[in-house]
Amino acid sequence: MLDIHSHILPKMDDGSKSVEMSLEMLKSSYEQGVTTMVSTSHFYAHHESPDEFLRRRRHAAKKLESLLTDSMPKIRFGAEVLYYPGIAQSEEVRQLHIEGTSLILIEMPFVPWSEKIFDELITFQYNSRLQVVLAHVERYRSIQSRAIYDKLFDQPFYFQMNAEAFTSFFDRRLALSLIDGGLLHFLGTDCHNMTSRSPNMDEARKVIDKKLSPAAWYEITDEMESRFNQHIL
Ligand SMILES: [Fe+2]
Numbered sequence: 001m002l003d004i005h006s007h008i009l010p011k012m013d014d015g016s017k018s019v020e021m022s023l024e025m026l027k028s029s030y031e032q033g034v035t036t037m038v039s040t041s042h043f044y045a046h047h048e049s050p051d052e053f054l055r056r057r058r059h060a061a062k063k064l065e066s067l068l069t070d071s072m073p074k075i076r077f078g079a080e081v082l083y084y085p086g087i088a089q090s091e092e093v094r095q096l097h098i099e100g101t102s103l104i105l106i107e108m109p110f111v112p113w114s115e116k117i118f119d120e121l122i123t124f125q126y127n128s129r130l131q132v133v134l135a136h137v138e139r140y141r142s143i144q145s146r147a148i149y150d151k152l153f154d155q156p157f158y159f160q161m162n163a164e165a166f167t168s169f170f171d172r173r174l175a176l177s178l179i180d181g182g183l184l185h186f187l188g189t190d191c192h193n194m195t196s197r198s199p200n201m202d203e204a205r206k207v208i209d210k211k212l213s214p215a216a217w218y219e220i221t222d223e224m225e226s227r228f229n230q231h232i233l
Helices: 019-031 050-065 092-096 116-128 137-143 146-152 169-180 201-211 214-229
Strands: 036-043 074-082 103-107 131-134 158-162 186-188
Touching: 019 050, 036 050, 036 103, 050 074, 050 092, 074 092, 116 131, 137 146, 137 158, 137 169, 158 169, 169 201, 186 214, 201 214
Parallel strands: 036 074, 074 103, 103 131, 131 158, 158 186
Antiparallel strands: none
């Protein structure tokens, strides 16, 4: 199973705080069936350049490298890139795609959007020849008008939800309706630690087992994995 959104690199962002925590997160993910983990540390263009981010990422990854075992998922490195005005024109940011794939995880800003943001992301997608995956689409809903939020799902992007969406009564209905409409392209845990935001694919699995069927969970996650594989370069 694939987890396309995680913060498992030690001291890279507000995720894992140590090598030990990173290893625990990886082990827990594997026990829940995750075999490929995409490491998507936060990238904020107003804080650092993509080159600086990549240098820090290499450094953090090196600390884990020799400690990885067969009882942990394979890691692919990427980033969770916060949208910023001008992203469509930046060539450097394209380096932050999920390694070995044509996918890039983009976080939308937590302020009300104008429709221009969609236009710029479409231009970014076209210019970069990457496919945009929008991170945790359930998390923006409360700050957008209904009209603009609904337009989100007309855009030519992939939509990712966090596993926890399935455990919240409010978000669960949206999650199940996206599955129904074929618009839930990826699930991720967005795990940051082993306590408040721990690897939690199992929680989503239990809800889908109950609301749909145990077979549905495997169908959904297999489909996500093959969608991901279609973007391997
Ligand atoms: Fe995240």
